[in-house]
Amino acid sequence: MESKPGLRILLIEDDARTADLVRAGLGPEGHDIVVAADGRTGLLRAGGEAWDMIIVDRMLPGLDGLGLLRMLRGAGINTPALFLTALGGVDDRVDGLRAGGDDYLVKPFAIAELSARIAALMRRGRAKPVDTVLRVADLTLDRLTREVSRAGQRIPLKPREFALLDYMMRHAGQVVTRTMLLEAVWDFHFDPQTSVVESHISRLRGKIDRGHAIELVQTIRGAGYRLGDAA
């Protein structure tokens, strides 16, 4: 995703500060962020123009985010959509996904988290055939036999490590945040007190990178991790 052209993103958000923050944070990545300040305007623009992605706040004046997305999906508009919410409840995530949202982010969020999730969604948006064998550099993961090898050498992984690597390989080259990993690999929708992600990343790193010149598991400071051979 490094040399990607900027995305055209519609941000439906009534809070001017959040909108400014998102614009300021994502602008440097080359994205074109258009802000609609209420649900009705948002719905009109979302339905009337072509977008790469829609970011929609759940609580909006005029028409709330859930209703808006339901109407868009009902009209056959399947632009990837990410919910923003100030609600931290456990049901809100489920409601958002059920209404047709592709991902969900609780305010306040770090721009790095939003950026990583946009990248992940764009990748998913480009519907790929389901590969049974994933490859990154000389690392391969067979999803059917559950075998992992690097440079032809088999690497035994525990189930959680396998799930972690599987997710990272499906998002190879992208930054994946700690929260994304917790949600996708562990189904943890809370912030653990212990270093669950760090411990597993360190195991994984030990198993797939040790003895190899190129480190595939990279730590991106202040953001998360990335799997890939690019520097």
Add this chain to the structure above:
Amino acid sequence: MRPRLFQTTSVRLAALGVGLASASAAVVFGVIYIGTLGALRRTLDTDIDNEISEIMVFGARTPPGVIAAGVRAAIAEPPTGTFFRLDDAKGRLIAGDLTLAMPKPGWHDLAAPRGAALTGHIRVLRARVERIGGGGTLLVAADATMLDELNALIRRSFLIGFGITLAIGLAAGIGFGRRALARVEAVSAAGEEIMAGDFTRRIPLSGSGDEFDHLARGINAMLARIEQLMGNIRAVGDEIAHDLRSPLARLRESLELMLRNDDPAALPAALADAIAQVDAALALSAGILRLAQIESGARRASFAPLDLSRLLGDIAETYETVAEDAGAVLTARIAPELALAGDAALLNQLFANLIENAITHGGPGTAILVTAGRDDRGIGVSVADDGPGIPPARHAEALRRFGRLDASRSREGHGLGLALVAAIVALHDGTMVLRQSRDDAERPGLTVVIGLPVAA
């Protein structure tokens, strides 16, 4: 508004009772009255009829002379309480011992005239007047004083009885009403004091075990629960304020340092620290919201059948790694095919929380054992450690919101752990017991036993 005495249910019921009692008494008196007096009157009437048929031996065709003879003969007999008078067609007395104006033919109740034949005590007469041949009239009368006296007696008795019933009934009604009103006012007064802020106030019991005591006991139990909840809320409020203070205070320090520090190179680190403090405060409020949402029970709607063995297996595997990095050892003994209906995301959090507590509070060298299996009541899951544990006296406190048993309150983490665990267990209709893992004064350990009912 305070109810007035005559609006009370007791008084109204008493009035109704008195009314019904009076009505039934009236019916009884009526039956006796009509029955008794009727029988006596019929006896008198029969006597009179007999006298008349003795005098008018040939009925209506009896010659006046014969009748006059009969009357005289009857008067001549010893006194029987029967009196006679025979008038001719012009109303002149032919024979008899009564001086009165002759009434029309038929039955009559007459006031006794003053006359030689009548002794003083006779006041009322029962009389029959017959027309006889030749235009004259015959009157035969009997002493009906007793009938009259009985009549008066029965009426008087009835009035006295009715009056007494009414008086007792009303007095009782007012008495009960006052009593009930006093009890209700006691409840109301207690309610007002409680509203004014005295949550320790209770409704006084009379000790009689009556329905008011029963009601008062119910209300007192409710008040005790409310007092407890209010206490919790107050404590939680204090604790939230306390827990929010430390990140906010540190945030303020960071900001002030930034303001004073001229070194631009130190700014990013200070800002990152400031954000970390804000995140701590936000995590705390998110935890409180989440707890409130779980406790509301709304998530029960999203329960689905799940494989608890697999869920626990995944968590155990995850935390074997985490524990190892923390210098602890986690062992899991999980029976296969444990199924129940629940919320997978919350159960994940529940067991992750318990194991994380064991890891963080036990410190390096802690051995943690996770077991799961069927028991007679459903599924039992236990997380046992050999760490410092929690003194049994403080187990209840540990389950309370923010019950972080750390006097210094300096440790990281927002102490919602066990309270969240308790809320998730309650949502699943489960049970939770805390106990010591072993007999060891230094490190008795903590074992948390969760009982989950199996999906019906």
